[in-house]
Amino acid sequence: xxxxxxxxxxxxxxxxxxxxxxxxxxxxxxxLEITADREKDADIHIVSGNHYAKDRWVGHxxxxxxxxxxxxxxxxxxxxxxxxxxLGWMTPTGGRKFTKGEGRPPPDVETNxxxxxxxxxxxxxxxxxxGDRFDLVRRHPQDETPPEPLTHALRRHKKAVGQNTTALxxxxxxxxxxxxxxxxxxxxxxxxxxxxxYADWRYDEFDKAIEHLWQRL
Numbered sequence: 001x002x003x004x005x006x007x008x009x010x011x012x013x014x015x016x017x018x019x020x021x022x023x024x025x026x027x028x029x030x031x032l033e034i035t036a037d038r039e040k041d042a043d044i045h046i047v048s049g050n051h052y053a054k055d056r057w058v059g060h061x062x063x064x065x066x067x068x069x070x071x072x073x074x075x076x077x078x079x080x081x082x083x084x085x086x087l088g089w090m091t092p093t094g095g096r097k098f099t100k101g102e103g104r105p106p107p108d109v110e111t112n113x114x115x116x117x118x119x120x121x122x123x124x125x126x127x128x129x130x131g132d133r134f135d136l137v138r139r140h141p142q143d144e145t146p147p148e149p150l151t152h153a154l155r156r157h158k159k160a161v162g163q164n165t166t167a168l169x170x171x172x173x174x175x176x177x178x179x180x181x182x183x184x185x186x187x188x189x190x191x192x193x194x195x196x197x198y199a200d201w202r203y204d205e206f207d208k209a210i211e212h213l214w215q216r217l
Contacts, residue, residue, distance in 0.1 A: 004033045004042035006053035013081030014048050016203070017065060021046065024206030028214075044217075047090075054094070062090040063213065069169045069186065070107055071200040079203075086199045087209050089216055095184025101212055104197035112175030114155055120162035120171065134161065169196070 005021055007014040018034040025032045033042070038053040045062040047053045054064060068084040075083055088096035116135035119128060123140040138146065138153055146153070150167055151174070154160065160171035164182040172178045172187055180187040189195055201209040 001030070001044065002033065002042040003030060003044045003046070004035055004040050005046040005048075006035060006038055006040065006057075007048060008052045009036045011048075014052075016079065016081045017048055017085070020203045020206045024210050027207040028210055030210075054090075058090060058094045059092050060090075061217075064088060064090045064096055066096075067166060068200045069166055069196055070173060071202070073202055081203075083203050084200050085203075087201055087213060088199060089213065091184060093184065095182075096186070097216075098186060098189070098195040098199045099212070099216055100191065100194050101198045106193045106197055107173055109173055109193070110175045112155070112158060114157040114176070116157050117159040117161060118153060118157040118171075118176075120160055120165050120167040122163050122165040125163065138167075140165070 003025065005018055007018050009015060022032050022034065033040075038056050043061065045053075045057040045060055046065060047057055047062060048065045050066070064087070066086050068082060069086050071084040073083050088098045091097055117133075119134040119137045121127060121137065121139045121143070123142050125140065127137045127139070135157065136153065138150070150170060154171050154174050154176060157176060159177040159179065160168055161179040162168045162181065164180070164185045168178060168180055168185070168187055172192070178187055182188070186192050186195060186199060198212060
């Protein structure tokens, strides 16, 4: 079985992901090929993020690595990437599916006392048409420097609306009502809270992640 991880070698964090995956697969007696070739065919593909090779392998047996949903583990010294990432099998339409397991407790959900509605933009997303129906439209911090921390903005509101930004997950865990406009996003799963612990994985848990994810093959 040929397993290929397509990475952009100009991105240090993707190179680190390749090291973590290589070590994780090795513990299971499996070999991983790291390549910058987006066209390299394989039995199983791994892609990182939304851009480099994701669209090329929609409809194939593809594991999609992306930014974490909720875990906030500290970054070890010298590491380029976030020590936690989310991992899930890509659906035929480019979303992701996650599978519950046993032994990992779900995160706590706070009680919310805010008012009004906040719209949370994903990176590169333009504010929605008809945005005047929202009390606040918050751009992604890479598109616009926010005037206050995200947590502060969320706690002032009762409801959060958005497409597929991880800020929606933070809003959900803070107890806000959620309107998620992406039908394939994890928050639209009825058991999203139980899925979260099996979506986010630390770099030193990749062998456990592989064991869990391979149950769907």
